[in-house]
Amino acid sequence: MTCMPNGPKSVFGAERLAKSTALGLYLHIPFCRSKCLYCDFCSFPHPKEDVMEAYVLALCRDLEARAKDCAEYTVDTVYFGGGTPSLLPPRLLLRVLETVFRCYRVAKDAEITLECNPATASRDAFVSLRRGGFNRLSIGLQSTQDGELRALGRIHTFADFTRTFGDARAAGFENVSADLMSGIPLQTVESYLQSIERLITLAPEHISAYGLIVEEGTPFHRMRDRLAIPDEEAAREMYFRGIEMLRAHGYAQYEISNFARPGYESRHNLKYWDCNEYLGFGVAAYSDFGGDRFGNSRDFEAYLRGESIECERETPTLDVRMNEYVMLRMRLCAGISSADFATRFGRSFEALFGCRMTPYERHGLIRRSGDTTAFTPEGFYLSNAVLSELLDFSDGISNTETEKNS
Numbered sequence: 288m289t290c291m292p293n294g295p296k297s298v299f300g301a302e303r304l305a306k307s308t309a310l311g312l313y314l315h316i317p318f319c320r321s322k323c324l325y326c327d328f329c330s331f332p333h334p335k336e337d338v339m340e341a342y343v344l345a346l347c348r349d350l351e352a353r354a355k356d357c358a359e360y361t362v363d364t365v366y367f368g369g370g371t372p373s374l375l376p377p378r379l380l381l382r383v384l385e386t387v388f389r390c391y392r393v394a395k396d397a398e399i400t401l402e403c404n405p406a407t408a409s410r411d412a413f414v415s416l417r418r419g420g421f422n423r424l425s426i427g428l429q430s431t432q433d434g435e436l437r438a439l440g441r442i443h444t445f446a447d448f449t450r451t452f453g454d455a456r457a458a459g460f461e462n463v464s465a466d467l468m469s470g471i472p473l474q475t476v477e478s479y480l481q482s483i484e485r486l487i488t489l490a491p492e493h494i495s496a497y498g499l500i501v502e503e504g505t506p507f508h509r510m511r512d513r514l515a516i517p518d519e520e521a522a523r524e525m526y527f528r529g530i531e532m533l534r535a536h537g538y539a540q541y542e543i544s545n546f547a548r549p550g551y552e553s554r555h556n557l558k559y560w561d562c563n564e565y566l567g568f569g570v571a572a573y574s575d576f577g578g579d580r581f582g583n584s585r586d587f588e589a590y591l592r593g594e595s596i597e598c599e600r601e602t603p604t605l606d607v608r609m610n611e612y613v614m615l616r617m618r619l620c621a622g623i624s625s626a627d628f629a630t631r632f633g634r635s636f637e638a639l640f641g642c643r644m645t646p647y648e649r650h651g652l653i654r655r656s657g658d659t660t661a662f663t664p665e666g667f668y669l670s671n672a673v674l675s676e677l678l679d680f681s682d683g684i685s686n687t688e689t690e691k692n693s
């Protein structure tokens with residue numbers, strides 16, 4: 288990966304008006320014990336420790352090389368995602384984090400997250416990681432029903448999750464998130480709601496609740512005609528009743544699929560939805576930095592050899608940036624503030640998007656009050672379809688382009 292040639296420049300070239308010097312770092316750790324049947328993330332099964340060590344050395348080299356372009360920035364979020372980062376021995380994870388601390392200015396209260404899967408880290412490992420600076424865990428649960436976990440090809444049980452969760456708490460992690468999934472083969476509305484109920488009993492600070500997407504190239508895609516996936520009516524009931532249950536237990540929805548107790552929203556993921564700058568390191572990692580968007584290929588061997596694996600780079604136009612901002616900000620319950628839009632782009636949100644919003648407002652999918660435009664609950668449920676109708680991506684950007692590290 289090449290470095291940015293100069294220091295931070297305007298995010299939108301000459302037209303960028305407001306500038307922030309906060310930066311998120313994403314570190315991609317592409318190892319898993321085995322491959323889940325629905326997964327199209329960049330991850331390789333059965334890693335050996337010497338391979339993991341070589342990858343960590345490459346990551347540290349990459350972090351060191353790019354630090355000079357970030358002298359004006361303060362890192363306020365660091366996110367180790369994957370894959371299963373918790374498969375790395377703590378000494379390797381801490382080597383990467385120490386490189387971040389040594390080479391970048393890191394805010395005292397930075398959010399430092401480790402993604403992990405049940406039964407991939409011991410209590411002792413969590414203690415080392417907590418002492419070394421990690422302060423947030425995001426644990427992949429997906430379901431509390433062991434039959435559903437098997438159907439997904441997950442290799443852990445709910446009991447594994449409760450043990451891992453307890454170990455994390457005992458090690459001092461006070462900010463823990465858990466992922467749930469709806470639309471799993473064999474799942475019913477009742478079993479989904481029971482998963483939420485059981486998870487709430489453990490009281491994590493944050494819950495992500497995503498719907499299963501059958502991605503091309505995965506075993507699920509090849510099996511798609513035979514998968515007993517809940518139908519549309521059940522999916523709808525899961526979505527709305529799930530939100531209701533989470534809300535009733537103090538988890539406020541702040542994004543289409545994300546819920547948190549007050550003050551525990553994911554600061555790193557909010558950078559993606561708020562179109563702020565981040566740098567991604569490692570295979571398949573994406574960045575939005577200095578006005579450019581660029582991404583790495585999945586070429587693991589080349590990355591270990593220290594070669595550049597940058598496979599795409601673009602400098603989005605102002606039009607693309609504005610469309611993208613609308614697309615991503617509308618994922619948030621807070622929606623779009625016309626004043627913020629004007630500060631950011633020097634253009635009127637009303638003039639550019641007001642008329643396009645009106646039909647959806649009439650159908651009860653979008654609400655506009657005062658300065659704010661946001662989806663209604665029904666609009667959230669139909670947001671993919673609404674946004675693809677509403678926005679113009681004729682400059683070639685895809686709807687998922689900026690969510691690669693999410």
Ligand code: SF4
Pocket residue numbers: 318319320321322323326327328330369370371404427
């Ligand atoms: S644990 Fe996560 S990254 Fe790994 S194979 Fe399963 S879904 Fe993919």
